[in-house]
Amino acid sequence: MTKAIRVYGVVQGVGFRPFVHRLAEAHGLAGYVANKGSYVEIVAAGTEDNLAAFRRGLVEKAPERALILHLEERETEPFPGEGFSISESEAAQGSRFVPPDIAICGACRRELFDENDRRYLHPFINCTDCGPRLTILDEMPYDRERTSMKSFPMCAACAAEYHDRASRRYDAQPIACHDCGPQVYLLDGTTRGAEAIRSVRRAICDGKIAAVKGLGGFHLCCDATNEMAVRLLRERKRRPTKPFAVMVRDMAAAEREAEIPDALREVLDGPEKPIVILRRRKGGRIASAAAPGSRRVGLMLPYTPLHLLLFDYPDGCVMPDALIMTSGNPPGAPICRTDGEARETLLPLADVILSHDRRIRVRADDSVMEVYGGGPYMIRRSRGYAPLPVVLPSLEHVRDGVLAVGSELKNTFCLGQGGLFYSSAHIGDMGDSRSVECLRETTARMASLLSIEPRVVAYDPHPAYHTARFVEELGLPTVAVQHHHAHVVSCMAENGWTKPVIGVAFDGTGYGTDGSVWGGEILLADYKEFTRIGSIAPFLQAGGERAAREGWRIATGLWRGETGTEAALRLGLGNEEEISAQCFLLDHKVNTLTSTSAGRLFDAVSAVLGLCRVSTFEGEAAMALQFAAENWDSEGEVFDLPALGMAEDGRLLLPTTALFLEIAKRRLAGESAPALAAAFHASLAALVGASCRAAREKTGVSTVALSGGVFQNTLLLRLVERNLRESGFHVLRHRLIPANDGGLSLGQAVCAAARAADKN
Ligand SMILES: [Zn+2]
Ligand SMILES: [Zn+2]
Structure with missing residues (x-):
């Protein structure tokens, strides 16, 4: 047979x-x-x-x-x-699975440090089970001749292993050794091989900053246990407070630095090797400047042989157990991947740059996740995860390719066809022209790798988004997908859910269908359409771009009608001049928008509680508020607030301004910031619960999808989830697709495919 x-x-x-x-x-x-x-x-x-x-x-x-x-x-x-x-491989049409990169395996690690092995200390050791994949791919199918490895013809010994069925390297495309593989070198033009590795190790030991080419791009690297070195890196990178990721030598070092829940141990040490944000342990050696003011730290384990060699090399230099490993890129721009890019942008930051001659074809930042519900909760989905597809059998019959170009911040794109939706690795912020260029280039490369020819382009209709030009260039039919609708659909899709949901989409900002700023939305949604059935109470957002970073401006506006400027002054929201200038903008509606942004509400509360007046990075104020609440050792009080209101268009209004004023009033009366931060979370969760119950009564829908960047806040997520479950709701939430704008492209693509399905 x-x-x-x-x-x-x-x-x-x-x-x-x-x-x-x-x-x-x-x-x-x-x-x-x-x-x-x-x-x-x-x-x-x-x-x-x-x-x-x-x-x-x-x-x-x-x-x-x-x-x-x-x-x-x-x-x-x-x-x-x-x-x-x-x-031999044959190219074929149709949906494809492009393999993500895989961290070095145990067997290769043992050989790397075995003096008798012919790959002893070879920085590019790999096998059938591990090594680069997506980042070196030119074309599919995945074969050496279609990767960056084609410039390194196998030596006789490697070729023998490659063809030997009994070998661990049978059919291993990136197979390499000292004789035939890529080489490391310093960007000084002369130092190569072992001496290059030794120099970088010395520099790091001496408290200097190094840039190191990895799997999907360059990292900036320094001794994470050296306070001065970390501060120096902050100064040079002009990044005052945003936490840096830390690479630790091994699991034992990770355990010394942070509490690792059992379920996360496997993830931290798994083949994807993401950055996992963990609770710091007392007595850990990582400098406080790595994550100033935070009880958490993002840890990852070494995932390439070169990383392992940075920690261990027989040169007598004693390396620390922890290295800062932060993406080598200007803020918002894509991670550097070529020597040219590294020279241009990293040379002023790094004392020494370690590169190698295996080309990176597709960038891949490190993936970042939090811990929630005992499992991973994705913040940035990139290396190791992208571009594995989300599979939706209900859209299998949609044969037309869909390209979704994603969001302005934390951009990813998504290609979909035949019920398979491939979200890309993290690209960057579209305000930087290099990110737009990277989007342009990477979409073309991925479309070719996946053999998907887009016939329709899904985009966010925000008039100021930089993706608009790119969409225009493509010259294809377009589908506009409202920002918060896309969030909700991304959450439905990740859960394989196809029936209508009540979507709670809370985030910083998105373009509403009425031209105002949305961001605290309750939607009745399916893949194709949505109705706005509720939102937080609208407020005035004055001061343009700055209002998005400066919570005190939002707080002043929320307070305006109630207590005048005196209370704002008493709480130190600003000096007299600042407050009156802000009031002028509000009174004359200069540079002022109507907003229902939940993110801005968090900023305002954070400012009023004296936690964060001005953010130096996106989400800083909200994080400070969450941490303060988590420092309060009991359940937050749920305030007695007015009932849900109703807007002119008939949608439900959450009494969030009343919640803000209650917090402000109590703060003025001297109540503690952590207690009030906890109460804010608990009360807001109660309001979300109440609005979902009201929405269920109206619509009969009892499944809720929680999405949007505000749900990166795992405290709020936990409280909302509990409230909803207690009310008998079926709750959908994210796991491996980010709740933030990084997940947006998936929602856009699924929406566009669902609408296309109708036309077929
Ligand atoms: Zn291996
Ligand atoms: Zn070889």
Whole structure:
């Protein structure tokens, strides 16, 4: 009997074909396995029993990194040959799975430090189970000749391993060794190889700043246990307070620095090796300047051989257990990936730059996640995760390719076709022209890698978004997707939910259909459409761009009608001149918008409580408010507030201005900031619960989707989730797709595909 089997999923670049080969031989089957681009094809001939056992083994014994999403099997004409082989890759049309990069495996790590191994201390050691994938890909299918490794012809020894079925490196595309692989060097033009690594290690030990080329871009790096070095990096990077990520030597070092929940240990040390934001332990050695004023720290483990060599090298230099590893990029711009970019932007920041000659084809920042509900809660989805698809069988029949260009901040894009939606790695902020260029370039590359030709472009209709020009250039039919609708759809899609939901979309800012600033929205939504059924109470946002960073401006506005300027002065929101200038803007509606932004409400409360008057990075004020609330050791008080109101258009209004005034009044009366911060969270969660109950009564819908950047606040998320569950709601929330604008493109793409489905 001969069977043809098609396997769909992550089956390229994860050692799947060699695995099939070994399995087929173990069961005495003849035939071949081939990479078809969108799937792996297996033709296998043998007895019925052997074929059945083979089929079971495919699923049960698949390599750890493989992910089988779908398997098709049919009987076919008898296979004429003998033996089993791997046939050369053929490109094919259709949906594809582009493999993400994989952190160095245990076996390679052991060889790296084994003096008797021929790859002893080789900075590019990898195998079938680990190494670069997406970041070195030119084209699919994934084969050496279509990657950055094509400039490094295999030496005889590597070629022998590559072709040896028994080898750990059988069919490992990026295989390399000292003789044939890429080389590291300093950007001083002379120092190469071992001496380059030694120099960088010395520089770091001496408290200097290094830039190091990694898997998906350059990092800026220094001794994380050296307060002065970390401060120097902050000064040079002009980043006063935003936390830096820290790479720790190993799990033991991670345990010394932070509390690691059991479920997160596997994630931290898993093949993706993301940055995980953890609670710091007392007595840890990481400098406080790494995350000023915060009880948390973002930790990751080394994920490339070069990282391991930075920590350990036989040169007598004693390295610290923790290194700052922050993306090497100007704020908002994409991470640097070429020597040219590094020279231009990192040379003024770094004392020494360690590069190498394996080209990075697709950038990949480190992924960042928080811990929530005992599992990961994604903040930035990039290396290791992008571009794995979200699979929505209900949209499988939509054959037209969709491109969603994402948001202005934290931009990602998303390509979708046939029910598969591939969100890109983090790009950057579109206010920087380099990010727009990166978006342009990466969409083209990914469209070609995935073999998706976009027929329609989904975008955010905000008139000031820099994505608009790019959308225009594409010259394709467009679909405008309202910002908060996209958030809600992204959450539905991540959960595979297709029925209507009550969407709670809380974030900093999004363009409303009425031209005002939205950001505290309750929507009745499905993939295609939405109705705005509620929002927080509108307020005036005066001062343009600055109002988005300066919470005291929002607070002054919220206070205006009630207590005049005197109270604002007493709480130190500003000096007399500042307050009266702000009041002038408000009174004369200069540079003033109507807003329902939940993010700005958090900023205002943070300012009133004296926690953060002006943010130096996005979300700083809200984070300060969350941390203050978490420092309060009991449940926050739920204030008695007026009932839900109603706007002119009939939507529900959450009495959030009343909540703000209650907080302000109590603060003036001398109540503690942490207590009030906790009460703000608890009371806001209660208001969200009340509005969802009212929405359920109106609509009969009892599933709620929680999305938008404000839900990065895991305290608020926990309180809202609990409130809703207690009221019998089914709650959808994010896990591996960010709640913030990084998840927006997925929602846009799914919305556009759902609308296209109607036309088919
Ligand atoms: Zn390996
Ligand atoms: Zn070699």
